[in-house]
Amino acid sequence: MNRLIKGGRVVDPASGTDAVQDVWIADGRIHKVGRGLKTPAGAETVDATGKVVCPGFIDMHVHLREPGFEYKETIASGTRAAAAGGFTAIACMANTFPVNDNRAVTDYILARARVEGVVRVYPIGAVTRNLEGTQLAELAEQAEAGCVAFSDDGKCVMNAELYRRAMEYALPFGVPVISHAEDCDLGHGAMHEGFVSTELGLSGQPAAAEEVMVARDIILAELTGAHLHVAHISTAGSVRLVRDAKARGVRVTAEVTPHHLLLTDEVVRSYDSSCKMAPPLRGKRDVEACLEALVDGTIDCVATDHAPHALSEKEGEFAEAANGIVGLETAVPLLLDRLVRPGVLDLPTLVTRLSTGPARLLNLPGGSLAPGAAADITILDLERTWTVDPATFRSRGRSTPFAGFTGTGAPWMTLVGGVTVAS
Amino acid sequence: MSWKRKDLLGMQDLDAAEIIGVLDTASSMKEIAAREIKKVPTLRGKTVVNLFYESSTRTRTSFEIAGKWLSADVINFSASGSSADKGESLLDTARNIEAMSPDVVVVRHKAAGAPALLARHLRCGVVNAGDGAHEHPTQALLDLMTIREKKGHLEGLNVTIVGDITHSRVARSDIYGMRKMGITVTVAGPPTLIPAQCQELGVKVSHRLEEAIAHADVIMMLRLQHERMQGGFIPSLREYSRVWGLSLAKLEHCRPDVLIMHPGPVNRGVELAPEVADSPYSVILDQVANGVAVRMAVLYMLAGSKGA
Numbered sequence: 001m002n003r004l005i006k007g008g009r010v011v012d013p014a015s016g017t018d019a020v021q022d023v024w025i026a027d028g029r030i031h032k033v034g035r036g037l038k039t040p041a042g043a044e045t046v047d048a049t050g051k052v053v054c055p056g057f058i059d060m061h062v063h064l065r066e067p068g069f070e071y072k073e074t075i076a077s078g079t080r081a082a083a084a085g086g087f088t089a090i091a092c093m094a095n096t097f098p099v100n101d102n103r104a105v106t107d108y109i110l111a112r113a114r115v116e117g118v119v120r121v122y123p124i125g126a127v128t129r130n131l132e133g134t135q136l137a138e139l140a141e142q143a144e145a146g147c148v149a150f151s152d153d154g155k156c157v158m159n160a161e162l163y164r165r166a167m168e169y170a171l172p173f174g175v176p177v178i179s180h181a182e183d184c185d186l187g188h189g190a191m192h193e194g195f196v197s198t199e200l201g202l203s204g205q206p207a208a209a210e211e212v213m214v215a216r217d218i219i220l221a222e223l224t225g226a227h228l229h230v231a232h233i234s235t236a237g238s239v240r241l242v243r244d245a246k247a248r249g250v251r252v253t254a255e256v257t258p259h260h261l262l263l264t265d266e267v268v269r270s271y272d273s274s275c276k277m278a279p280p281l282r283g284k285r286d287v288e289a290c291l292e293a294l295v296d297g298t299i300d301c302v303a304t305d306h307a308p309h310a311l312s313e314k315e316g317e318f319a320e321a322a323n324g325i326v327g328l329e330t331a332v333p334l335l336l337d338r339l340v341r342p343g344v345l346d347l348p349t350l351v352t353r354l355s356t357g358p359a360r361l362l363n364l365p366g367g368s369l370a371p372g373a374a375a376d377i378t379i380l381d382l383e384r385t386w387t388v389d390p391a392t393f394r395s396r397g398r399s400t401p402f403a404g405f406t407g408t409g410a411p412w413m414t415l416v417g418g419v420t421v422a423s
Numbered sequence: 424m425s426w427k428r429k430d431l432l433g434m435q436d437l438d439a440a441e442i443i444g445v446l447d448t449a450s451s452m453k454e455i456a457a458r459e460i461k462k463v464p465t466l467r468g469k470t471v472v473n474l475f476y477e478s479s480t481r482t483r484t485s486f487e488i489a490g491k492w493l494s495a496d497v498i499n500f501s502a503s504g505s506s507a508d509k510g511e512s513l514l515d516t517a518r519n520i521e522a523m524s525p526d527v528v529v530v531r532h533k534a535a536g537a538p539a540l541l542a543r544h545l546r547c548g549v550v551n552a553g554d555g556a557h558e559h560p561t562q563a564l565l566d567l568m569t570i571r572e573k574k575g576h577l578e579g580l581n582v583t584i585v586g587d588i589t590h591s592r593v594a595r596s597d598i599y600g601m602r603k604m605g606i607t608v609t610v611a612g613p614p615t616l617i618p619a620q621c622q623e624l625g626v627k628v629s630h631r632l633e634e635a636i637a638h639a640d641v642i643m644m645l646r647l648q649h650e651r652m653q654g655g656f657i658p659s660l661r662e663y664s665r666v667w668g669l670s671l672a673k674l675e676h677c678r679p680d681v682l683i684m685h686p687g688p689v690n691r692g693v694e695l696a697p698e699v700a701d702s703p704y705s706v707i708l709d710q711v712a713n714g715v716a717v718r719m720a721v722l723y724m725l726a727g728s729k730g731a
Contacts, residue, residue: 198618199534201557271536317534
């Protein structure tokens with residue numbers, strides 16, 4: 001099948017392109033990108049005039065919940081949420097039931113994704129068996145089966161020796177170890193520790209709960225030579241540690257979520273559990289540090305940490321509510337409106353952080369519009385206005401602190417292998 | 424005075440005029456306790472539900488007596504453990520109670536914010552009788568009433584709150600209420616029991632008991648939960664009691680007219696030496712008596728002033 005995406009502003013950071021061009025798709029791959037391409041015989045034309053054509057966005061931190069927690073989300077609903085949110089590929093975390101700590105579960109996820117999924121799904125394998133932090137999972141087989149990284153996300157591997165061994169053992173597979181950096185002894189509070197937690201009387205977890213683990217893991221990455229990726233970085237101190245480590249040449253990368261870029265712990269004053277997640281929303285200084293690091297490249301990518309739950313798990317008392325909010329369908333609109341529109345972040349940099357960045361650090365095929373690449377494409381409409389209405393989400397999860405937010409700029413069309421999966 | 428609120432969730436919400444309004448109403452209610460027949464018809468036909476998710480003797484009894492003296496029908500609904508343990512969510516319980524058409528629900532819950540959650544979902548009035556480490560507004564009101572009774576005024580006084588500030592809803596409500604009434608508040612305790620950025624609440628923070636109580640008009644001693652050793656907050660009750668317990672010897676350097684208060688129940692020999700608890704400085708039982716008056720005032724203001 002041939003398609004021609006005509007007249008859009010093509011932003012392809014991998015090739016340094018930012019110009020009005022046409023994109024010719026043949027047999028699911030990028031065939032040619034250039035100005036004024038003639039419509040090939042039999043090709044369908046997509047008029048992208050006034051739109052922005054980007055390499056497909058990749059969310060490297062998603063909880064798809066299947067197998068085991070299909071009442072929260074399924075591969076079918078989660079990938080549809082991803083497509084609607086402008087993502088052409090997602091990496092899914094291992095804390096399913098059973099845990100994705102062996103080849104059979106990885107195979108199952110990939111098989112379900114082939115049948116039910118509408119975007120590319122890349123499983124992330126567990127570091128330790130059953131996420132218990134006591135024994136290595138079978139990392140070699142998981143890598144063979146297609147896991148693109150290893151992480152016990154949701155839990156921190158507290159045993160430093162075991163984590164060191166995991167980093168070493170994973171070296172031959174060339175995939176990162178992703179750290180959920182949260183010291184579970186220091187970090188058991190319901191929200192960020194600060195003035196707001198003091199006023200609200202909620203137990204607080206200090207920024208140090210994250211920072212001591214980021215520091216430990218950077219030191220272990222230095223020891224082992226492994227590629228460490230810090231998930232959902234959220235504090236000024238963590239940012240400083242990553243920046244220093246990168247300057248020393250340590251193989252460390254990091255991601256940040258939209259909510260840690262846009263909200264502070266002030267919003268918890270409502271005791272609304274849609275403001276509860278791990279790591280918790282931090283203070284103003286932390287938000288500023290994360291933004292600065294996203295701009296200067298200390299933080300390599302934006303990932304949503306899409307963590308859907310059933311309503312019953314989120315509607316009660318704050319301290320008892322489950323951690324996690326959905327993010328796939330709000331991330332791109334929020335980033336376009338709150339960061340790109342006011343000029344905090346330029347569009348090509350945002351596209352880098354959403355496509356090229358995650359593709360490179362997970363060694364994935366996407367992230368560019370180079371000829372021969374799969375035609376995974378996200379097209380944006382910077383003028384489209386929106387209001388966040390959880391009732392319209394494709395995700396089964398509805399819990400978001402952004403409900404009712406309005407803005408301008410949203411995904412317009414999502415193509416995977418040249419096929420439109422959302423528009 | 425005019426009371427416009429549906430709920431009483433915390434001292435943080437009230438302004439000085441509202442606080443004075445409650446105290447004045449409570450003072451006029453207090454006379455009922457001295458009557459031979461302790462009953463007025465003010466809330467006849469009104470229903471007050473005590474919804475207590477945490478064990479409490481004093482506060483629940485106090486609300487119960489307050490309601491009964493005002494002729495309200497008072498129903499005690501004790502839910503042991505968390506709502507999750509019971510299998511029924513807090514909101515479901517609340518909706519069930521709402522279906523029985525109460526006028527006021529008095530709620531105590533271990534989760535900070537639980538009364539606010541109920542207040543959002545219930546049409547009737549909600550009184551926070553203590554939520555986690557957040558607020559306990561009727562305790563702060565009865566503390567203010569007791570201080571005003573004994574000292575004749577509130578403005579300009581020095582109050583020192585001693586002990587586990589981090590986990591104390593009483594400390595927070597007292598701080599908010601006292602600051603609004605022009606009281607200078609000092610909190611004192613080991614640094615492990617002082618919450619993050621505590622000074623931003625508008626209080627002085629001291630880590631030395633003797634210094635913190637030297638000029639105090641009122642010393643509020645907080646109960647120390649025995650399990651605080653487990654979290655590493657203190658090494659032992661013995662050491663806590665030696666360093667932070669109030670003994671007669673430590674009182675010697677205080678003002679001669681100092682008041683000793685405690686929200687109860689007292690750990691005798693831990694935060695308060697028995698001789699201090701029973702000394703003439705202690706107004707702990709006045710606090711309890713005023714608790715009933717304050718709760719009568721609050722129930723009246725929430726249930727009585729509208730439909731009546």
